[in-house]
Amino acid sequence: MYIISILQKRCLRELEEELEEELEDDVDPGLITQLIKERLSKFEDILPPQSATPLDPTKCHARVWADKTGAQCSHKIDKECLCGKHWNISHKKGYLEFNRYDEERPIINEKGNPIPWNDGIVSIDTIFRYQRMNLHKLLKQRKITPQ
Numbered sequence: 001m002y003i004i005s006i007l008q009k010r011c012l013r014e015l016e017e018e019l020e021e022e023l024e025d026d027v028d029p030g031l032i033t034q035l036i037k038e039r040l041s042k043f044e045d046i047l048p049p050q051s052a053t054p055l056d057p058t059k060c061h062a063r064v065w066a067d068k069t070g071a072q073c074s075h076k077i078d079k080e081c082l083c084g085k086h087w088n089i090s091h092k093k094g095y096l097e098f099n100r101y102d103e104e105r106p107i108i109n110e111k112g113n114p115i116p117w118n119d120g121i122v123s124i125d126t127i128f129r130y131q132r133m134n135l136h137k138l139l140k141q142r143k144i145t146p147q
């Protein structure tokens, strides 16, 4: 979760500066850093897990759009853990648009654009991951030509 590590680093730096001024020479700066880090490590919790609701094995295993939330399909299973509609799509295209619910939620669509899942701060994290992925792609494509 890149956004979280960025926020934690910034928070750590600001708190260190502030506390350093306030406490002056009374306290070991290493101890302050350690205490802040311990506290900040708990902030991972503000990002909800991608699939907050566990997979219901009795229902179709496909992930659906569901108003940008990416929920599990609510239809009953027809074949191979999928409902009729998703089984057809899966066999026609060879994949499911939003993967299976027990698989990772895709961050880009078929056209290579980011999927605007709506879940607050996680959406920002998705943008970060998408930009990072693009950067890696560009770095790979770059050809080094002799001058």
Ligand SMILES: [Zn+2]
Binding pocket: 060, 061, 062, 073, 074, 075, 082, 083, 084, 085, 086
């Ligand atoms: Zn389905």
